[in-house]
Amino acid sequence: MDPIIEPKVLRGFRDSLPRTELLRKKIRNTLEREFTLFGFVPIDTPALEYSEILLGKGGGETDKQIYRFLDHGKRDIALRFDLTVPFARFMARYSGEIILPFKRYHIAKVWRGENTQRGRYREFTQIDFDIVGVDSASADFEILMVMQRSFTALGVKKFKIHFSHRELLKEFLKNYGLEMNYVSILRIIDKTKKIGKAKVKDLLTELCAASQADDILEFIKIEKNDSLTLNKMADALDPDIEAFRRIDEIFKCIEECGLSEYFSFDPSITRGLDYYTGLVYETFLMDLPEIGSVCSGGRYNNLASLYTREKLPGVGSSIGLDRLISALEELKLSDPVEEGSNLIILFLDDSLLAAYQKMAAQLREAGLSVDVFPQKKKLAVQFNYAEKRTIPLALIYGETEHKKGVVTLKDLRTRKSYENLKLENAINTALELLRS
């Protein structure tokens, strides 16, 4: 005998069993329905791109742990590690055909060769949605509302979208002459929720004076309510700057739509990525704060600068589907998915094989999803199979039924039989039982 090859999968990669896959599909459908209600349209891009496209000219591969290799034609290529960079390339390529403002969503797998951990894989699905081609409060708010609607549609009740505006902090740091450390300071502040204020202060004092670190921490603190927080910031800065006006307008939208309970102005939100220029936000599940943000993003003023001279502002958001699913499961918000069909036709007699298939076709015509047990076996085995696959109904048709020209329908959930039914009556009864 040949040796057996172990059916293993690559580290950080996973199979998805029907139960999981059905759940993923359901969540995708829910989200896609929301996106569509807002007028977003789907796009897709290739998994593989020229490395130059993904890495930029400098080829800063260090951070992203990109899967990169030569193909058979010696092309230097790589697997996409996010959906934003391919989107930028996409926009540059089709700038002539796409009508702006453009609202798209993109649900696809991405790959990163990073070290694995629970909820962190090397292949995972990302859900991005963006509005590009405008820089306006309306677009900013619309993205926030898509997020709010999406989580509500998924059945999440207690969540909060924390948002801020990067310009505010930038201005603040400029006053202190710290703008050259802008990005490093942003990254440190971004960790506040995770590592706590004391540690953040330690890290900050490596970059500036201790008193300045205190001032920064004071600046990013959330006050009792949003307007107090805003007032504090307005006192520290020139209250006339554009960022305040933008935040004001967003607040008006939130209030007007009655969504205040879902939003919180939080100056400690900065996002680690350096391409954000305006609004930034993260979403937290109140019953599961430890998993961090489940949906975040922000405004950028130049999406595709690497690939085109055209300036393309936008605002967008990204959800990690895998993390979202494990969160929903932990919160018991993902109702168990039925993986079976509606009805199974039991196999009692070899001579009736064709009759079973014909009946199945008729039942499917009526909109039922139908399994035919594929071979003759003990009834107990057939019933057990149906039960394991959570098939609620069974159709029994053997010699006795065949002679009488009737069928027996059985509700496997209640174990109640409905005998001597004509097939049409059985179909109606089945549809009725499924509705209950």
Next chain:
RNA sequence: GUGGGUGUAGCUCAGGUGGUUAGAGCGCCAGUCUGUGGAACUGGAAGUCGUGGGUUCAAGUCCCAUCUCCCACCCCA
């Protein structure tokens, strides 16, 4: 990438200080039961002890390497 832990049948786990053919429960298959299943009983299949080396007369048990998963850092989704 750095540091720590882990790995025995499909699943959950037993297997003091190395010693003959590696066990249990659940699950699976078959039968008792020629057309109405969740019970019981009887029997059965199933394990390269993660993988590869080494030490030893002898290794699931000790040593080394490697892989997996988990935890922290990093980074983020």
